[in-house]
Amino acid sequence: MGGPGMGAPGMNPPGMNAPGMAPPGMPQQGIPEPRPGMSGPDGRPQPRGARAGLQAGMGAIRGARSELRKQMREQQRLRMLTLMAVIITVLGALPLFLVVRAATKDPVFTSLNSLEVPAWAAGQTTDEVSGSRWCIIECRYRERDVASEKSPDETNAAYVQALESSGWVRWKVANCPPAKGVSGHYTCWRRDEYTLDLWVRDNPCANELLSNRPTTNADQSQAAPQCKGSLVSFKVYNAIADDRLNQPPGDGSAPPDGNAPPADAPVPGIGS
DSSP states (O other), X not given: OOOTTOOSTTOOOTTOOOTTOOOTTSOOTTSOOOOTTOBOTTSSBOOHHHHHHHHHHHHHHHHHHHHHHHHHHHHHHHHHHHHHHHHXXXXXXXXXXXXXXXXXXXXXXXXXXXXXXXXXXXXXXXEEEESBTTOSSSBOEEEEEEEESSOHHHHHHHHHHHHHHTTOEEOOBTTSSSSTTOOSEEEEEEETTXXXXXXXXXXXOTTHHHHTSOOOTTTGGGSOOOOOSEEEEXXXXXXXXXXXXXSOBOOSOSTTTOOSOOTTSOOTTSOO
């Protein structure tokens, strides 16, 4: 029997640990205590080199993702700049094109080109221009000659109708025609800021002197043939540069002596 406070044989007394066992709260001898962060997912100790490699790999992944996001932002910014440049170019190119076209393409000749006349009345065309379109120092003066295959009467009727259809208004003013004895049809017109003189007459012969020379019976067959058709002349002024605007309205006839025929009446014997 044991004394009081003694346990059974082979049992340690209270407060005493078995051999090799450390008291509570004290590390056991021979068994290292696990350090925080050194154990793996399964609770086993993890080598320090593997942990460092894992951290380095995670850091590399985070760095790669950050670099990727940076590159994507740069590409997006570059696309936006390119899109803005294209929009600015398109929006700026159209007005520039219109300005250049307006500066190089005369609106008066464009209007004359749009006149709806028969093909026989729109033959060879010759244009002449002088002065500034914006009336710098001198306003622009435009002149166009058009060859027609038919008589002045038919040609004048075609062009009068075309001008009226295009918005030109007959203008009866003094000095229209500008001189007495003008052959053919001579009329004056107005539209917007322009004035226009239309002169339709017989087609002048290039070899008129040769055809009018005296000939003998032997060479009459070699005389120059008669000229056919008619010639149409347009003379267009800027209204502010036309001195006739400062003159009193006329009846469409030239000089006050009244010897010249009316502007819209054909001269007898021409075009008949």
